[in-house]
Amino acid sequence: MGLALAQKGPITVGSKIDTEGAVLCQMVKILLEANGFRVNDRCSTGTTDVVRKALTSGEIDLYPEYTGTALGVFFKNDPSAQAVTRDAAKGFARVKELDAKNNIVWLNPAPANNTWAIAVSRTLAQQNNLRTMADFARWVNGGAQVRLAASQEFVDRDDALKAFERVYGFKLKPEQLVILPGGNTTQTQQAAARGTGGVNAAMAYGTDGGIAALGLVALTDPRGAVAVYQPAITVRKAVFDRFPELATLINPVFATLDEATLSQLNAEVAVSGKNPAEVARAYLRSKNFIR
Amino acid sequence: MIRFENVVKRYGDFEALKGVRLEVAEGQLVTLLGPSGCGKTTLLRTVNRLIELSEGTVFIGEQDVRQLDEVELRRGIGYVIQSIGLFPHMSVLENVMVVPRLLGWSKEKREARAREMLALVGLEPQTFAGRFPRELSGGQAQRVGLARALAADPPVLLMDEPFGAVDPPTRERLQDEFLRLQSELKKTVLFVTHDLEEAVRISDRICLMNSGRVEQYDTPEVLLRSPKTPFVRDFLGPSRTLLRLSRIPLNDLIEPLGTHRPAVSIKRLATARDAFSLLLANGIRSLAVTDEGGQVVGLVRLESLLTAASEEEP
């Protein structure tokens, strides 16, 4: 209190290895540094379970997690969690409540819904007039030669492909599916873009940066069939109690991140190859969050 | 100086040494001679406790070797082995300096002494000090081994077939040089060999061993003239008479020159055996003897040689 020269912290920030995680992590880091915090950069810490363990064990102090992932993976045995995965507001409230017991605090989520989607090539979409998942269902049921590249998780989970099929009324046969182990959407999208193995549709996430660059287009989900995946910063309670201003600093920034914005930022990193820190810094400047 | 009292060494049921009693006087070179497996090396190694006795005692001076700390004991005894065992990672000088260094001598003292020792064994210090063991010939390496053993001026020297690994001409040269050294230094030496000629050539006394026991312990002359047991006789073999002659200097047998001078001559410093060989080779009955300058000083007759060789008392 009142020690003008002393920096606050240090706070260790982490994230998953993907592009969006890196961007969000850098955004938080640069924001905190601009506000007098000393930050340790452990962005791109590892896979989901590695990062989560890092948080719970104290190796890192905060990282961006998805509401849908938390509900679907960390609390997968809790029926009250499963019931609200498709409701953004209720889902967030539930996950915040549940994780409080683990001494993890959830800051406000961004509006972007980085959820499951199916993407097809732009030419294919134009040829068959595909814009929404309803169009996709129509096209599949009409006997189209479709091959979808997806992860095992996407195919197995109740609130992913099965949800699409249920809500939009279509069914993909096993020979119409190409399962890529590990479920990396860049790989599925590259497959669809190149037509590898006859693949012409790919599992995608709502904010993937590479979709446009690979000549694909994501089909929209107007009926809200699948779970909501909004990114939010998860913080260790001990750290949050020490620095409650984390909320006042980060929440406004996250509020500006909708799908279009996040996709654009992701594209700058994934497609244009820019450094996530530079992309984050430019964004924060453009929105006057930092000077 | 070295005294063995009822020394027994057992390996399980096998007795390598069966109650050896032996005394080596100070300043003497005693050879332990015998066939393989007779226990000569085992006996040697009981002196510096590389082998521990089962029964009996070994004394150096009046000191029971078991009373001393074995490491300290060994630093006071020179040890030379057939394979020499020079340390490949040390220079010749460093090898020679090993025991003085163990004894804590100052650097200057160590180096000076090491150079002195190299010169003593006939290796020019300037040339050889900086060389490494892999650059040495067999004979040179053996000399370094000797220099190393003598560096700390130990009163006792243990040598286990030290000249065995070199070719015969080099071996003879090394033996001669060692004899010369020994006459200067007068160390108490226990020397192991299986080579009868070598033993006869260099020893003050020979201890002939068989199966862990001492068969005979005498000077070479006595041993060769009067073998005590059938084993000794067999071991010495039929050429022991010639060996005896090799111990007899020609000087004792020179007679004044008579009427005619023999055609073939021989140097005075040769042995009776050399004279005998020359007589046989030329088929003659007498030789002229010359001194260092080449002057004839007398002659030696075959008859005198035969008398000397005979085992009957004169």
Place this chain on the structure above:
Amino acid sequence: MRETPPRYLDPVAGLAAGLGVLALLLPWLELKSSRIASGEPFHVWDWQGFGALALLILWAGVARAQGPAQVGLLGLALLAWGLPTGQGADALLSGQPESARVSPAGGFWLTLLALYVGYFAAYRQGGWILLTVPLGLALLLGLGAFERLGPVVEFQSWREQFFTELWRHLSLSGSAVLLAVVVGVPLGVLAASNPRMGWVLGVTGFLQTIPSLALFGLLLPLLAAISQGLRLEIALGAIVLGMFAFRLLWAVSGWLAVSLALSLGLLALAMAGTWLNSLLGPDPLRIVLGAPLQESGVRGIGAAPAVLALTLYGLLPLVLNTYTGLRGVPEDARDAGRGMGMSPEQLFWRVELPLALPLILEGIRGAASLTIGITTVAALIGAGGLGFFILRGVEGGAPDMVLLGVVPIILLALLVDSALRFAGMALRRRVGI
């Protein structure tokens, strides 16, 4: 009448030339619209015929030439490999959007292999020729020949992180090798001097057979449990007590003593590894008394399991080489040493260890290159290192980024291997083996 020397074709040089010519037929560069898009292949003659022709002539020369001529031609071939690449990248990228990338393709890599084989053939002429390699490469770098290639562009974007991860990679590997030496050499000495300790070799050999990912996986939950439950002072205390108790237990029961030694030993290794890595690396060292181990950096993920696993992998080469080195000491040197009055300690330090040192150094060399390679996997468990770029590259579908991780790891391993090999040769000459 002067005798013409016989026609001479060194098979290795011939192989290099063959590979070099074959490489010209393969695509040399790939143009992609973005770092994740698929690429359009281009051959080396597509932008400039001269480069292909020059290489063709040079390879023919390399196959036939000998001595300094061959070395000179190889140096020119190195330049002929790099300069057209740079020109090609410039040519292909002109008029393309900023996100477009040019990546090296099969012909580029095969030529590099051909150059490696060629230098191997020419090396027999004399070691000095190796100087032309760094000179040639320095010239190429100075002229900016590779500047516009995909991996280098990635590097420009990721410059700061690259050096941080490089530092982490070095500190992880370095800590592990250091600890492996500190633990492995004494173990090797023990195994060599005491015939009953032969099982040590078996255990370390067994460790090596465990796949790296599996070993990491085994250690993570174990360390997590320990680090959360155990306090720092208790851990230190247990280790110290254990050292004393070991003597007593050894008399009572060999098995019990060894189990105690192993478990406490692993704990000590984990702690030592974590703190050594923090000292050597970019991440801060934190030691917090009165709190569970995890506050002090020893956790179930990150550097602790990484360095521990890497150390265990590095043990075998060191234990085995120390053992073999000591066993290889000539028996007559030992006999002479003992007979002269060296105590067992003096014999060990002045004779046995110096003679075993070249082989031990070989062991360090093996452990070092091995460790640098396996450290790649450490990025998977949050420990950082150059594997980070490989993982991000694979995850993001960007092969250029994967190369940014792979090439430095290979170069590092080669560098360390060569340096230690050189040191080993110098030592052997000094020691006279």
